Amino acid sequence: MEYALHQHGRAAIEFLADLRILSDRLEQLADARTAATRPANAELPAGIDALHATLTPLLEDVPEFRLLRLCRDWTLEQHGSLAMAAFEEIRDEVTAELDRLQQQPHAVHYADHPPRPAYWEGYEFHKSAGGWDGHDYMGFVHGELIHRKMVNPNFAGMIYAVRKSVAAAAPVTDPLRILEIGCCSGQYTQGIAEVFPDARISACDLSARQLEQAQRYANEHGLNWELFQAGGEATGQPDDHFDLVTSYAVFHELPTAAAAEVLRECLRVTRPGGYTVIGDVKAYHAFDAYDRWKNDYWNQVHGGDPYWREYASTSLADLALAAGFAEASWEGLGPHQYPFVLIARKAGNGHTT
Amino acid sequence: MTDTTPNLRNVDIDRLGKALLTLAGEVWTLRDRQRILEAVLEAQGIAVSDALERYQPDTELAAQLAEQRAAFIEALLRSLENGD
Ligand SMILES: C[S@@+](CC[C@H](N)C(=O)[O-])C[C@H]1O[C@@H](n2cnc3c(N)ncnc32)[C@H](O)[C@@H]1O
Numbered sequence: 001m002e003y004a005l006h007q008h009g010r011a012a013i014e015f016l017a018d019l020r021i022l023s024d025r026l027e028q029l030a031d032a033r034t035a036a037t038r039p040a041n042a043e044l045p046a047g048i049d050a051l052h053a054t055l056t057p058l059l060e061d062v063p064e065f066r067l068l069r070l071c072r073d074w075t076l077e078q079h080g081s082l083a084m085a086a087f088e089e090i091r092d093e094v095t096a097e098l099d100r101l102q103q104q105p106h107a108v109h110y111a112d113h114p115p116r117p118a119y120w121e122g123y124e125f126h127k128s129a130g131g132w133d134g135h136d137y138m139g140f141v142h143g144e145l146i147h148r149k150m151v152n153p154n155f156a157g158m159i160y161a162v163r164k165s166v167a168a169a170a171p172v173t174d175p176l177r178i179l180e181i182g183c184c185s186g187q188y189t190q191g192i193a194e195v196f197p198d199a200r201i202s203a204c205d206l207s208a209r210q211l212e213q214a215q216r217y218a219n220e221h222g223l224n225w226e227l228f229q230a231g232g233e234a235t236g237q238p239d240d241h242f243d244l245v246t247s248y249a250v251f252h253e254l255p256t257a258a259a260a261e262v263l264r265e266c267l268r269v270t271r272p273g274g275y276t277v278i279g280d281v282k283a284y285h286a287f288d289a290y291d292r293w294k295n296d297y298w299n300q301v302h303g304g305d306p307y308w309r310e311y312a313s314t315s316l317a318d319l320a321l322a323a324g325f326a327e328a329s330w331e332g333l334g335p336h337q338y339p340f341v342l343i344a345r346k347a348g349n350g351h352t353t
Numbered sequence: 354m355t356d357t358t359p360n361l362r363n364v365d366i367d368r369l370g371k372a373l374l375t376l377a378g379e380v381w382t383l384r385d386r387q388r389i390l391e392a393v394l395e396a397q398g399i400a401v402s403d404a405l406e407r408y409q410p411d412t413e414l415a416a417q418l419a420e421q422r423a424a425f426i427e428a429l430l431r432s433l434e435n436g437d
Contacts, residue, residue, distance in 0.1 A: 004407065004409050006406045006407065007405055007406055007407075007408065014418070014419070014422060015422060015426070018419070018422050018423060018426055019426050022423060022426045022427060022430065023426075023430060026430070026434075060358055063361075063434065064434060066359075066360040066361060066362060067360065067361070067430065067433050067434055069360045070360035070361060070433075071430075073360070089406075
């Protein structure tokens, strides 16, 4: 959909996105400033608490590091409200089209009693003011203004390619039916649709507002997605139904108990011989010690991601095997081992029912 | 686990407050000037407020703005680095 931000919203978003990118050089400065004083990777402890005990005071003593943290705290705290303010400037110009894209042809199936798990409810992930559902057009605000305009520039436009690589890693050929868990505004769904253009794609999320943005995207691009509001713990789908069950960037937002529950549900709806493929951020064991500390510091401690550490230190393969999958591997893709992908096979070779 | 160590440990808070007021003064002056500019142009029969709001910079202007914005942010970061 075509839209143009007004001067204030546009300039403010550009300022925030640039500050986020340009302040990154302070990270290299802090690395360099501590290179001589910080223990070599081989001498650093493996455990995360011990790593913090050694490295946090060392780095927090470096002025460039504290300035970097000031910049990152500020951009994290501001980005949600800034995006909502930019939306208010264009509200009257875009809502008619946003509403029209929801009219047809495909609907979102809303849950009568939407589940609102405690780990999800009210939590502003990534310190994004408003959370997933906190605004009448939160799907557009998050998917377009935050994701496309603020986050994407920061990753040099790679966030869509990364999603597609996860779908491409699924060891399935010509799947008939695919279920996505936690589709949000449909970013990974687009990747799945590109890799498997002939599959029937169903996708669920807890957030009605995000599903509505996925619906707009699907309607605009003539994609026949079945979008429904449900938690990955209880999708309401038939047993043994999908050739592939998949998700991207959802599990790092789940406490381990919920992750295990979602995997049991994935197993139930995957057809015998079919696959569940879960992509998400890199596991801690794949980092060297200093980078592991950084990843934890900026996401768990300072990024507003309360389950990040739990996710990154728990083997998804073990969780999948415990859930009852016949085989499971959890490995990083490509030279940077990013993202990490769980590939889990359900026993049997039945065909889709 | 919330860490509350201040980012800019050695900046005296008065200095930071004064820097903020300076910045606020600058921002207000710009807002005032911009409003005056619009009023002057409108008095001459050129209605610009709405056009300013909706103006979409072309590639060249967007590139110029990006460059100036980067320089502005760099200057800000440098002054904060030195101020610590
Ligand atoms: C980071 S976003 C995800 C992204 C999306 N798949 C993408 O590629 O950008 C996480 C999404 O997971 C959803 N979510 C969190 N817990 C969930 C659960 N238990 N079941 C279904 N969706 C969930 C959130 O509402 C949110 O939309």
